[in-house]
C-alpha cells in the first residue's frame with residue numbers, strides 16, 4: 001500500500017504525489033516499482049494515475065497521519081505480507097522492493113525497512129507481515145496523529161542498507177530539484 005496524503009507543508013502544501021520527476025508523477029514512479037503487487041491500495045485523495053487497478057482509500061480523519069493511513073488500509077489487505085510505501089520515492093526500484101519482501105522469508109522478522117545514507121530508518125520504504133502490523137495497530141489505540149515509530153516499536157525489524165537511494169524522498173523543493181537533476185543524468 002502507498003500512503004499518499006499528508007500536508008506537504010515543506011512543499012508549501014503542494015500535492016506531493018502528483019509532482020513529477022523525469023516527467024512522471026511521484027505516485028506512478030512508486031507504483032511502477034511494484035509490478036507484482038496483487039493489490040494496490042493507495043490512501044489519500046484520489047488522483048490521476050497511469051496504473052490500472054488502484055483502489056483508493058481515505059484515512060480517518062483525513063490528514064490523520066501515516067498511522068491513520070495504515071489503519072485505513074490494513075482491513076483491506078488480503079496477503080500475508082504488504083509493502084508500506086510513501087508516495088514520494090522517485091528512485092524506488094523493483095529490485096529493492098523484492099529485497100524488502102525477501103527479507104521476510106526469515107520467520108524471525110515482522111518487517112524489513114530501508115536505512116538511508118544518514119542511518120535513519122525509513123518505515124515508509126518497507127515491507128511488513130500483515131498479521132504483525134494488525135497486532136501492533138490494535139495495541140496502539142487511536143492511530144490519528146501517532147508517529148510510525150510508535151506503531152513499529154514492538155516489531156522485530158530487519159534494517160537493510162539502501163545503496164541505490166531507493167528511500168530518497170522529496171520533502172522539500174531542494175529535494176525535488178535534486179531528484180529531477182538525478183533523473184536527467186540517469
Ligand SMILES: Nc1nc2c(ncn2[C@@H]2O[C@H](COP(=O)(O)OP(=O)(O)OP(=O)(O)O)[C@@H](O)[C@H]2O)c(=O)[nH]1
Pocket residue numbers: 002003004005006007008009010011016043044059062063064065066069085086087088124171
Ligand atoms: N494517507 C496519508 N499519508 C500521510 C499522511 N501524513 C503523512 N503521510 C505519508 O507519510 C509521508 C511522510 O509524511 P511527512 O513527511 O511527515 O509529512 P508530509 O505531509 O509529507 O510533509 P510535511 O508536511 O512537509 O511534513 C508522506 O509522504 C505520505 O506518504 C496522512 O495524513 N495521510
